[in-house]
Amino acid sequence: MNILCIHQNFPGQYKHLAPELVRQGHQVTALTPKVKKPTMWQGVRILPYEITGKSTKDIFPLLADFETKLLRATACYRAALGLRQQGYLPDVILAHHGWGEPLFLKDIWPEARMGLYCELYHLSDPLFSAFDPEFPPKVAADVPLKLRMKNINNRLHEEIMDAGLSPTRFQADTFPERFQDRLRVIHDGVDTDLVRPNPDAALTLEDGTMLTRDDEVISFINRNLEPFRGYHVFMRALPRLLRERPKARVVLLGGDEVSYGARAPGGQSWKQIFIDEVRGEIPDADWARVHFLGRVPYARYLALIQVARVHVYLTYPFVLSWSLLEAMSVGAAIVASDTPPVREVLEDGVQGWLTDFFDGPALVEKVSRLAEDAAARKALGARARAHVVENYDLRTRCLPQLVKWVEDLSARSSRPPMD
Incomplete structure (x- = not known):
């Protein structure tokens, strides 16, 4: 079977599925702007395309988001048209459509079956659109309009x-009813053989200090340090946390950019804004125990969650981070926000402790208490790992389900594009 993968940051969510489909005997090709030249990766033929054009200056604001998706969709369409002219005919197209790329591919291959990675449907419910009152929209009345346009x-x-x-x-349920009869819930999977407890794990800091499981390490990890992932809540709790835990090392991973939500005002970064807000409350000696490592290679990230005595994960009601399930898989003791995506995978008092997203003092109290309680950490970590192995293991559970989903997709009748 010819399978075409579309992802703006390939492999993305196809990191494990695409190579597995190759191992199953399928011909897998990926189209992505991430590479500049054709290349092979684990048996997958990766072909580049270039996104040309740029957003229109001073475009009507409600059109801005969709225009960027049209630019990407058109670029992907042109690259795919070149493949079609060379005789390439995919049986199945697997695509993350969040950036718009696959929008016109059925116009080239109407008989191909399209399987979409449905990450999130934007909802105007206040739980989603007004969860954090600290960052209200500039014009509240415009929120439903903007979300409807994003959902185009x-x-x-x-x-x-x-x-x-x-x-x-949680993510599937954000989509309207008309999606549901074609929508399956299957996680990307956690490689629990790799992402496992390691009593000998060690993390070396920039100054040469080596942290091990004998140290009191508190970890906080996100792709970017921003409000959607509770960075502001964690930072405001930091002065008190450092006072109460005089031997703790607090290690934060994450970039200075924005993955979700609004950019920081005035060309600043959210990271620096909240450093500046709390720095005056933290003595230099305590600040020396706070370590911002930025974005790091996967092995270093893995070492951090393996040495962490307590791992903190906070999130708005939004897409669940891989890092939470991976922290569970290494048997970390976790304090996480009591928000819907977290509650789906972690039960309070069973696989970790939940805390109100906005309650900084409660966060400090629970982190401190868990840092003191070795028996609780051991029990929570063991149950967290067991839960991930049983429900999210890559090899025994998720990957077989994903392959079966692709096979079932190939047997469906194709929905042609509509005029």
């Missing part, structure tokens, strides 16, 4: 979607 991309892709895939029930 989802709606147009629904017309050509033969089957959809969401990694969690």
Whole structure:
């Protein structure tokens, strides 16, 4: 079977699935702007395309988001048209449509079956659109309009979607009823053989200090340090946390950019804004125990969650981070926000402790208490790992389900594009 993968940051969510499909005997090709030249990766033929053009200056604001998706969709379409002219015919197209790329591919290959990675449908419910009152929209009345325009991309892709895939029930349930009969919940999977407890794990800091499981390490990890992932809540709790835990090392991973939500005002970074807010409350000696490592290679990230005495994970009601399940998989003792995506995978008092997203003092109290309680950490960590192994293991659970989903997709009738 010829399978075409579309992802703006390939492999992305196809990191494990694409190579497994190759091992199953399928011909897998990926189109992505991430590479500049054709290359091979684990048996997958990766082909580049270039996104040309740029957003229109001073475009009507409600059109800005969709225009960027149209630019990407058109660039991907042109690259795919070149493949079609060379005789390439995919049986199945697997695509993350969040950036718009696969929008016009059924116009080239109407008989191909389209399987979409359905990450999130934007909802105007205050739980989603006004969760954090500290960052209200500039014009509240415009929020439903903006969200509806953002969902144009989802709606147009629904017309050509033969089957959809969401990694969690929370994410799947954001999509309207018309998606649901074609939507499956299968997580990308956690490689629990690799992501496992390691009593000998060690993390070396920039000054040469080596942290091990004998040290009191408190970890906080996100792709970017920003409000959507509770960075502001964690930073405001930091002065008190450092006072109460005089031997703790607090290690934060994450970049200075924005993955979700609004950019920081005035060209600043959210990271620096909240450093500046709390720095005056923290003596130099305590600040020396805070370590911002930025973005790090995967092995270094893994070492951090393996040595952490307590791992903190906070998130708005939004897409669940891989890092939470991976922290569970290494048997970390976790304090996490009591928000819907977290509650799906972690039960309070069973696999970790939940805390109110906005309650900084409660966060400090629970982190401190867990840091003191070795028996609780051991029990929570063991149950957390067991839960991930049973429900999210890559090899025994998720990957077989994903392969079966692709096989079932290939047997469906294709939905042609609509005029």
